[in-house]
Every structure is written in structure tokens, then in C-alpha cells.
Amino acid sequence: MSRRTGVKRLQVEVDPDLCISCGTCIDMCPEIFTWTDDDKAAALTNEVPEDLEECAREAVASCPTEAIKEM
Ligand code: SF4
Numbered sequence: 001m002s003r004r005t006g007v008k009r010l011q012v013e014v015d016p017d018l019c020i021s022c023g024t025c026i027d028m029c030p031e032i033f034t035w036t037d038d039d040k041a042a043a044l045t046n047e048v049p050e051d052l053e054e055c056a057r058e059a060v061a062s063c064p065t066e067a068i069k070e071m
Contacts, residue, residue, distance in 0.1 A: 009047040009048060009049075009050070010047070010048040010053050010056060010057070010070060011046055011047055011048065011070070011071040012032065012043045012048060012056055012059075012060065012068055012069065012070055012071065013043055013046075013068070013069050013071055014033070014040065014041045014042050014043055014067050014068050014069075015067045015068075015069065016036070016038065016040040016042070016067075017067075018065045018066065018067035019040040019041050019065065019067040020064065020065055020067075021039050021040060021041070022063075022064060023041075024059065024062050024063060024064070025041050025059035025060075025062070025063055025068060026041055028055055028058055028059045028062060029052065029055035029056050029058070029059045031044070031052050031055075032044055032045065032048060032052055032055070032056050032059070033059060033068075041067070041068075043068075057070075
């Protein structure tokens with residue numbers, strides 16, 4: 001009987017109150033981040049696919065207001 005290793009996928013979320021709409025995260029990682037109707041960034045998906053984890057983490061690190069939270 002095999003047991004799942006329980007690798008936790010990166011999850012990201014944008015706090016719209018902190019987002020200043022600079023567009024950096026969307027430029028860096030458009031597969032994960034998009035604009036909302038309020039011209040704020042938002043995550044398109046709750047769980048970041050493995051192949052997009054690096055750009056998602058770079059976007060988190062590059063956000064000037066630390067509006068993107070890793071969960
Ligand atoms: Fe908003 Fe940060 Fe993305 Fe800029 S990088 S659009 S401040 S969430």
C-alpha cells in the first residue's frame with residue numbers, strides 16, 4: 001500500500017487592498033495573474049502548477065507592496 005508523499009502545491013492570493021496595479025506580476029507570470037474589473041491583480045488559479053512555480057515565486061518577490069501572499 002503506497003502513501004501519497006503529500007507534496008503541497010504553492011498557492012497564491014492577491015490582497016486587492018495592497019495591490020497598486022503596477023502590473024509586474026501579470027507581466028512576469030500571465031498564466032497565474034490577471035487583471036480584475038477593478039484594475040487590480042488577482043490569481044487565476046488557487047494552486048500553482050509545478051511548471052509555473054518559479055515565475056509565481058518571482059512575482060511574489062517582485063511585488064512592490066507585498067500584496068501577493070503565498071499560502
Ligand atoms: Fe498588484 Fe503587486 Fe501585482 Fe503590482 S505586482 S499588480 S502591486 S499584486
